[in-house]
Amino acid sequence: MQKDGLSKDAILKQLDEFQTKDLDWKSGKFFGYVFYPGDEVYEVIQLAYTKYMSANGLNPAVFPGLRKMETDIISMCANLFNGGDDATGVMTSGGTESIMMALLSAREYAKNVLKMEGIPEVILPVSVHPAFHKACHFFGLKAVDIPLDNAFKPDLALMEKAINKRTVLLVGSAPQYPQGIVDPIPQIAALALKHKLLCHVDACVGGFMLPFLEKNGYSIPLWDFRVEGVTSISADIHKYGYAAKGASVIMYKNASIRKQQFYIKTDWTGGIYGSPSFAGTRPGGAIAAAWAVLNFLGENGFMKMAKATMDETQKMINGIKEIPELQIFGNPDATLFSFGAEKMDIHTIADEMAILGWVINRQTEPPGLHVFVTQHHVGKAEMLLNDLQFSVKKAKGFSLNNLKKDLQVGVVKGMNKLLSKEMFEKVTKMAGKSSGGAESKRKASMYGMMGELKGTGTLEEMVLDFVDELNSPEKPNK
Numbered sequence: 001m002q003k004d005g006l007s008k009d010a011i012l013k014q015l016d017e018f019q020t021k022d023l024d025w026k027s028g029k030f031f032g033y034v035f036y037p038g039d040e041v042y043e044v045i046q047l048a049y050t051k052y053m054s055a056n057g058l059n060p061a062v063f064p065g066l067r068k069m070e071t072d073i074i075s076m077c078a079n080l081f082n083g084g085d086d087a088t089g090v091m092t093s094g095g096t097e098s099i100m101m102a103l104l105s106a107r108e109y110a111k112n113v114l115k116m117e118g119i120p121e122v123i124l125p126v127s128v129h130p131a132f133h134k135a136c137h138f139f140g141l142k143a144v145d146i147p148l149d150n151a152f153k154p155d156l157a158l159m160e161k162a163i164n165k166r167t168v169l170l171v172g173s174a175p176q177y178p179q180g181i182v183d184p185i186p187q188i189a190a191l192a193l194k195h196k197l198l199c200h201v202d203a204c205v206g207g208f209m210l211p212f213l214e215k216n217g218y219s220i221p222l223w224d225f226r227v228e229g230v231t232s233i234s235a236d237i238h239k240y241g242y243a244a245k246g247a248s249v250i251m252y253k254n255a256s257i258r259k260q261q262f263y264i265k266t267d268w269t270g271g272i273y274g275s276p277s278f279a280g281t282r283p284g285g286a287i288a289a290a291w292a293v294l295n296f297l298g299e300n301g302f303m304k305m306a307k308a309t310m311d312e313t314q315k316m317i318n319g320i321k322e323i324p325e326l327q328i329f330g331n332p333d334a335t336l337f338s339f340g341a342e343k344m345d346i347h348t349i350a351d352e353m354a355i356l357g358w359v360i361n362r363q364t365e366p367p368g369l370h371v372f373v374t375q376h377h378v379g380k381a382e383m384l385l386n387d388l389q390f391s392v393k394k395a396k397g398f399s400l401n402n403l404k405k406d407l408q409v410g411v412v413k414g415m416n417k418l419l420s421k422e423m424f425e426k427v428t429k430m431a432g433k434s435s436g437g438a439e440s441k442r443k444a445s446m447y448g449m450m451g452e453l454k455g456t457g458t459l460e461e462m463v464l465d466f467v468d469e470l471n472s473p474e475k476p477n478k
């Protein structure tokens with residue numbers, strides 16, 4: 001800590017400097033992590049956040065404004081997800097917390113309502129977000145994994161076979177993250193109804209996209225409370241709701257299931273304590289910013305953004321389908337998808353894309369690249385497709401001479417126009433070097449983290465060391 005504090009100017013200068021080291025997501029060459037609604041909406045969110053930055057959602061009675069905003073958000077979500085009058089929920093800090101709350105209430109439901117003995121089990125398609133396994137780890141639940149079929153949807157026969165007397169919850173995603181596919185929620189929920197189980201739909205990604213796509217007339221599989229048997233839904237406002245980070249909802253079909261997630265302690269020496277979710281202190285800024293963006297954009301604003309994002313996604317998917325070396329995985333339902341290259345190393349292609357400035361999340365099962373299209377990618381499909389064509393060629397081992405010839409005759413369409421002079425020179429220089437292969441395989445396909453795994457232990461040990469390193473101060477020579 002500084003002995004005497006720094007000046008405001010010095011602090012802001014330092015923050016600007018830190019930001020220069022971050023990835024330039026505004027370039028549109030970077031997927032995931034950031035959902036930017038444009039400067040005008042951003043300003044509204046920023047103002048709302050700072051106005052309520054010191055307010056604490058811990059005790060809504062002290063901040064009735066926050067309480068009003070949160071209950072407004074919950075009723076907007078109940079409406080958006082067709083939950084009727086009984087649907088209710090709680091705001092949380094993000095998708096992971098919402099999912100954790102759904103699994104906590106399932107555990108408590110097993111104990112308090114089903115009077116189940118032993119360790120409750122939850123049935124999870126392998127495509128669910130790792131937050132589900134994290135929740136099982138935290139809450140002592142047993143996760144039962146269900147493989148996917150060729151369409152990247154869970155095998156329903158195996159799902160039913162996995163149900164036993166300790167099963168409490170079935171899960172589906174709308175859509176799942178890896179391939180952007182909406183799971184067959186009506187069938188999963190029907191299984192839940194048949195066996196008298198809970199059914200959670202993870203719409204962390206789709207919650208603020210699918211309803212607006214449907215209102216725009218796109219054909220979207222049914223996934224929300226209209227499906228009989230769905231008992232809870234997680235949906236992130238800080239994703240396609242474009243709110244400031246720290247805003248999600250966990251919605252329940254009714255208040256009696258919601259109650260299972262509350263924590264009460266009546267004999268604390270500091271007073272009686274009651275808390276609706278994980279957090280104690282809850283950031284007023286995140287609640288106010290979420291309320292502001294939902295009200296500022298309104299249904300029409302969200303519909304417009306959803307349409308533009310979906311149209312751009314379809315341009316990307318159709319363009320990738322025309323590149324013979326690449327294959328889209330399954331039939332993505334919304335605005336995220338992944339693709340592979342059957343006869344090539346897709347991660348080598350990712351390396352080539354990285355030289356052109358693209359940061360694309362890598363996947364391993366199956367090997368693929370993940371594209372998460374948002375508002376600030378609108379208008380970027382052509383650049384992505386041109387760079388992909390170029391990267392595929394280069395990954396196939398095109399020589400520097402061939403590449404230069406291609407660029408001159410414009411085979412790699414628009415390439416020279418799209419790249420800065422500096423980048424163009426760098427690319428043509430790199431083209432002479434054989435690329436990919438063993439080098440690219442060292443790159444980690446880590447969701448939510450970019451980096452290279454080092455060391456010689458098991459994969460778990462290397463990832464553990466990597467997480468440890470990321471959460472420690474940087475070494476001076478880096």
Ligand SMILES: Cc1ncc(COP(=O)(O)O)c(C=O)c1O
Pocket residue numbers: 094095096097129131173175176177202204205236
């Ligand atoms: C389908 C899905 N569910 C849950 C999450 C977790 O959300 P968060 O990162 O806000 O915890 C994600 C994040 O990308 C996701 O894609």
